[in-house]
Amino acid sequence: MGTHLDKSIYVRFLFSVNLRLDIWLQLCWEMVAKMRRDVAKSYAEVRVTGGDSSLHIRTPRGLLIVELPAGVSLVEGSCREAPGTGDEIHFRMRLNVDQHTDDTGALGSVMERLLVQESYCFHCQSCGTRVLEERVFKRVLPLPNGNWSSLVDDWCCHPDPFANxxxxxxxxxxxxxxxHLLVHRDRGCEETLTQELSPSPRPITNKMADGKNQDTQKPNRRRTLVSCKSCTAGLGEAVAPGTLKLYITEVTVRPSVGDSQFDTSLDRSLFLEQTIAARLVELSSSQSMYRFFIQTPDGKALILLWLLNSDSLIVSLSAAMSSTVRGDAVTSPSHRQCSERQSPTKAGSTVKVLYLPCSPSGSTHQDVVDTWEKDIGVHPLDLPQTTCQELLAVLTASTSCLPLSLHSMNSYQVAYMRL
Known part of the structure; x- marks a missing residue:
């Protein structure tokens, strides 16, 4: 028996018109159930009881049995009505958690896993083709980030000798x-990679440049784009002769293990979601960064992203009425099309984020965008433009599968990203 913890599980129920049920379980202090009034018109029509690590939810439309994670049980008699909004009925109840482990299998990003004197393979994430020869690094070092160049100018009494x-x-x-990773180009790149110049970019007005609060024009710069020769997917840039800049969202780095084949079964959107979520957690932990501009390499901001917390355990389920669903079956936020094709997987940690898309023609919340641009506490994260758009699609899909009352917070959209 595990030690009893005075915790509970925060559960959000959403009944859709087609009688399917989306359930969110998040470890926190209380459990909240939310359902639409087309399923039950009032609190009196709903009965929630507990079984052996399960919830029995009975409505006029039928019975749903939800198997909770091991060690979790309902405190009988704790279910009560809570203030609701719109077409939703809200309930609160207590759950006992006999044991809970923080080891949810999250591996972190490649930045945390690269070690010296270990052999690694680099693969194109899209098609699985090996794009670099096997590597053993003698040094794995972080690059300075943020406005470090301008800070050198402010803090030092002599000019920065490394400015250019x-x-x-x-x-x-x-x-x-x-x-991204900066690595040395090898001889095999001629067979696996292609290079081409990017189109001439338009000047970008950037209020965050050098940490100053005035508009600056970033100079036009054509970049040498690097793509996979097998599938033409963009992987990064050639930043100098013999040097490759590879984005961690476009390549997969793993230890070399015999002749095992690269697993291409991982869904692209899930890989992107987990990679970005892991980096947000790492940057918030190591550098106390919580607000981010997701932008293109040319400095064009596409998403404002605010990390709220990273200690949630989310379970998302879809199940027909009069059925049993398991509490360890999870629909990944990256697959949130709310459809039958979703594949269940183990419950895992997630991060909760607020976000706002930056419209190219002017954001609806331009005042928020302007405030963030002038704030040196907001950290820019560069990603290829297509990847920025993919990430926005992942966030939007996450929001769309939340109960309506949870879609937004103030002027921001709410999303969960799986680690």
Whole structure:
């Protein structure tokens, strides 16, 4: 028996018109059930009882049995009505948690897993083709980030001797940026990678430049784009002769283990979601960063992202009435099309974020965007433009499958990202 913890599970129920039930379980202090009034018109028509690690939810439309995670049980008699909004009926109840572990299997990003004197393979995330020869790094070092150059100017009494120099890796180095790796180009790249110049970008007005509160024009710069020769997916840039900048959202790095084949079964949107979520957690933990501009390499901001917490355990289920669903079956937020094709998986940790898309033609919340642009506490994260758009689709899909009352907070949209 595990030690009893005075915790509970926060559960959000949403009955849709087609009689399917979306359930969210989040470890916190209380459990809240939310259902639409087309399922039950009032609190009196709903009865919630507990079984052996299960919830029995009876409405005029039928009975749903939800199997809770091991060690979780309902405190009998604790279910009560709570203030609701709109077409939703809200309930609160207590759950006992006999044991809970923080080990949810989250591995962190590649930044946390790269080690010196270990052999690694680099694969295109889209098609699984190996794009670099097997590597053993003698040095794995972080790159300075943020407005470090302007800080040097402010703090030092002499000019920065490295202001116009690039930090480039040696042959056996791996330099870590916020969302990319800098590695040395090898001989095999001629067979696995292609290069082409990017179109001439339009000037970008950037109020965050150098941490100052005035508009600055970023100079036009054509970048040398690097793509996978097998599937043409963009992987990064050639930032200097012999140096590759590879985005962690476009390549998969794993230890070399014999002749095992690369697993291409991982869904692209799930990989992107987990990778970005892990980086948000790592940056918030190591550098106390919680607000981010998701932007293109040219400095064009596409998403405002605010990390709220990273200690939630979410379970999302879809099940027909008069059925049994398991509390360890999870629909990943990246698959949130609310459809039959979703594959269940184990419950895992998630991060809760607030976000706002930055419209190219002017945001609906332009005042919020302007405030963030002038705030040096907001950290820019560069991603390829198509990846920024994919990430926005993941966030939007997450929001769409939340109960309506949970879609937004103030002027921001709410989403959960799986670790």
């Amino acid at each position: 120099l690039k930090l480039l890796p040696r042959a056996e180095d791996c330099l870590l940026g916020d969302t």
